[in-house]
Amino acid sequence: DSACANYGYTREEFLKMTLKDLRDPREIKHLNQIIEKNRLSKNLSFHSYSKHLKKDKSEILVENNSHRFYIDGIPYIVAVSNDITGKDQKLKKIRDTTKKLKLAEKLAKIGYWELDLENDSLFCSDQFLSIHGIKNKDFKLEKKTFLKMIYPADRDKYSKEIEQIISGVKGNDLEYRIVLEDGSIKWVHSRSKVIKKANGKIIRVKGTLQDITAKKLAHEELAKSESRYKGLLQSQTNYFVRIGMDGNYSFCNNKFIEEFGWAFPDNNPIGKSAFIDVKEHHHKKLLEIGEK
Secondary structure: OHHHHHHOOOHHHHHOOOHHHHOOHHHHHHHHHHHHHHHHOOOOEEEEEEEEEOOOOOEEEEEEEEEEEEEOOEEEEEEEEEEOHHHHHHHHHHHHHHHHHHHHHHHHOEEEEEEEOOOOEEEEOHHHHHHOOOOOOOOOOOHHHHHHOEOHHHHHHHHHHHHHHHOOOOOEEEEEEEEOOOOOEEEEEEEEEEEEOOOOOEEEEEEEEEEOHHHHHHHHHHHHHHHHHHHHHHOOOOOOEEEOOOOEEEEEOHHHHHHHHHHOHHHOOEOOEOOOOOOHHHHHHHHHHHHO
16 A cells, blocks of 8 residues: 555556566666576575656655565565655755865864763864874874874863863863974864753763964964064154044054153053144144045
């Protein structure tokens, strides 16, 4: 009854059909090869996947399990075909989603990790391993090995952070350095959260790890450049100031502060109005310059 309902045939129609009637005519040759191979095989059980046609000619994917037995020396085969079309479509969606997630991980340089506290096991995504310079995707990263990969000066900070996470004190949001096998150093940003049972017991910690080396080096270079720039300005005998859109000083070199600092509270012009040390009859002119 289940087969009749699924394929759309009546029982009488089914009993007049052969296996070939359920297959696409283009696959008959392949079907004959499978039948001959199974006939010559010494195996008693067979497993395969194939595409069947319903009465309305729509196609379904089925999983076949068959068993050969003998009665009075005559071979018989009993087979069960299970429609897995929906299951296969879901698996394809999962595989497609997994591919997209892996691509997103690679582009964003973000890896995923999960620590199972009950089984004391650590799962790491391919991108997580790639960030650490591990090319072997079958490599099993253990906690001890992982800690050794953290830059020595950052290990204590990281260990204390993990202890607080596992104890449920807080989530993890930490930047630290790792050392690759070739001796190179990377900056990474780790974020994580804990998973608890209904009774409040923490059973897992899962999180992401992002390679922020380029960003970190860019910030360091920018800081160095700004430091050199400020050093150059501070060494000048001329006045150098920067006034924000709010009309307040955001930077003044030492020469300016030496000459005009007395006009500001605490001898500090930063954050104070630029009009304080300008004669009142020049205020209008200064506003006109600012509007331009």
